Amino acid sequence: MTIETLIGAYLNYTKVEKGLAVNTIAAYANDLKKFAAFAKERKYPIDAINHDCIVEYLSGLYHQRLDSRTVSRHLVSLRNLFRFALAEGVITADPTVNLESPKVRKSLPTYLRMEEVDRLLAQPDVSTPQGLRDRAIIELLYSTGMRVSELVGLRVPDMDMRMGCLRCIGKGDKERVVPVGRQALAAVQEYLVSARPLLLGGGKAAQPSQKLFVNRRGGQLSRIAIWRILKEYGRQAGIRTQLSPHKLRHSFATHMLERGADLRSVQLMLGHADISTTQIYTHVIEERLKQIYKAHHPRA
Numbered sequence: 001m002t003i004e005t006l007i008g009a010y011l012n013y014t015k016v017e018k019g020l021a022v023n024t025i026a027a028y029a030n031d032l033k034k035f036a037a038f039a040k041e042r043k044y045p046i047d048a049i050n051h052d053c054i055v056e057y058l059s060g061l062y063h064q065r066l067d068s069r070t071v072s073r074h075l076v077s078l079r080n081l082f083r084f085a086l087a088e089g090v091i092t093a094d095p096t097v098n099l100e101s102p103k104v105r106k107s108l109p110t111y112l113r114m115e116e117v118d119r120l121l122a123q124p125d126v127s128t129p130q131g132l133r134d135r136a137i138i139e140l141l142y143s144t145g146m147r148v149s150e151l152v153g154l155r156v157p158d159m160d161m162r163m164g165c166l167r168c169i170g171k172g173d174k175e176r177v178v179p180v181g182r183q184a185l186a187a188v189q190e191y192l193v194s195a196r197p198l199l200l201g202g203g204k205a206a207q208p209s210q211k212l213f214v215n216r217r218g219g220q221l222s223r224i225a226i227w228r229i230l231k232e233y234g235r236q237a238g239i240r241t242q243l244s245p246h247k248l249r250h251s252f253a254t255h256m257l258e259r260g261a262d263l264r265s266v267q268l269m270l271g272h273a274d275i276s277t278t279q280i281y282t283h284v285i286e287e288r289l290k291q292i293y294k295a296h297h298p299r300a
Contacts, residue, residue, distance in 0.1 A: 001090055003039050003046055007032045010084045021171055023149055031077035046085070050095045054078060058102075068102040075101055108284050109250040110241060117142060117251060119237040129195035130216060134229055136184075136191035137213060140166075141245055143184035145252035145270050147171075148223050148245035154212040156192070161185055170271035178269050188212075253281045 011029055014020045020028075038057050039049065054075075061071045079096045086094050112120070121138055125131035141151060150168040158167045165179050180188075200208045200218045209220040226245060234243025241247075249270070256266050267278040 001046060003036045003044075003049075006046060006085055006090060007036055007081065009088070010081050013084060014080075019173065021173060024171075027073075028077050028080070031074050032081055035074070035078060035081075047091060049091075050093075051097075051099065054095050054099060058099075072102045075099065108287060109254075109280060110247060111251040111254045111284065112239065112243075112247060114255070116237065116239055120233055120239065120243070123233040123236045126190075129198045132187075132191045132195035133199065133213060133221075134233065136187040136195075137226060137229065138233070138248070139184035139187040140180065141248040142252055143181040144178045145249045145256075145266075146178065147249065147271075148226050150271075151245070152211065152213065152221060152223055152226065155210055156212050159188060159212065161189060168271075171273070174271065176268070176271050250281075250284075253278070254284050257281050257285055 007029075010032070011025055014025050014028060035057060038060065039053075042053075044053055057078075058071055058075060061074060075096070079094075079099075082091065082094045082096050085091045121135065121142075124134040124138070126135055137151065140146065141148075144166065146168060147170065150170055153169055154166065159180075160166065164182070164185060165177050167175060167177050169175055196214060199214050199216055208214070208218040211220045213221040215221050215225060223245075230243045230245060230248075234241075253266055253270060256269075257263070263275060263278055263282065266281070267275045270278060272278045
């Protein structure tokens with residue numbers, strides 16, 4: 001069996017047997033494709049891949065100036081692959097055993113200030129269908145803290161305008177209900193009435209998308225397109241750091257906690273499986289309080 005065949009069998013296993021999310025499988029595939037290229041270049045057959053081979057590969061990732069978090073993710077992908085290979089009898093020993101994960105330095109998430117959010121929301125040209133759509137996207141991301149993958153997966157029936165909430169599918173195909181603010185609901189409603197029909201009607205897509213947000217050809221709006229949209233509006237708004245959907249998610253969580261929301265509620269709205277993931281935002285607030293204290297206390 002070649003390394004490519006093994007990877008193909010493993011990815012099929014993650015899809016059929018484990019039922020992992022499409023984005024998770026794609027991430028594994030991307031990591032393992034790089035390792036397959038490494039093994040092929042050095043002509044390592046599967047049964048010759050040992051502890052030293054894995055160390056050599058990970059060292060190469062560091063030489064490419066990848067950070068510890070990325071290298072750690074690659075190691076997780078390899079561990080899962082070789083555990084599968086061992087269970088299937090393809091190899092007799094797991095080469096990733098006793099390999100320590102790189103120490104990941106936890107960096108605090110960055111977020112937008114309220115005035116930056118206001119400037120960002122003022123950028124879309126709401127006299128155009130695309131501008132109405134883009135404002136609705138920004139409002140919804142900031143109002144709910146959704147992941148971009150959750151946003152592009154939304155269908156029109158997932159929005160409950162009367163109840164003021166939406167239903168989305170998160171990581172692990174887990175469904176959750178998230179409240180939506182009045183301004184975001186109004187922006188989505190205006191988009192649905194005044195913009196989406198025009199985008200669908202003038203589109204060139206063979207099959208118009210059933211998703212909530214569509215592109216100018218009437219097809220489904222992609223994650224990459226939303227990244228590009230936000231990046232451009234961030235530039236127009238004078239936001240110095242590169243804007244991303246996840247930065248709006250960080251802003252949502254931070255602003256909620258700053259205004260007194262409890263951690264458990266924010267965890268549920270973000271769709272975090274473990275509350276320890278949500279606790280990183282309490283560190284953001286603590287760090288900000290320290291900065292305010294140092295800036296304003298006469299004896300700081």
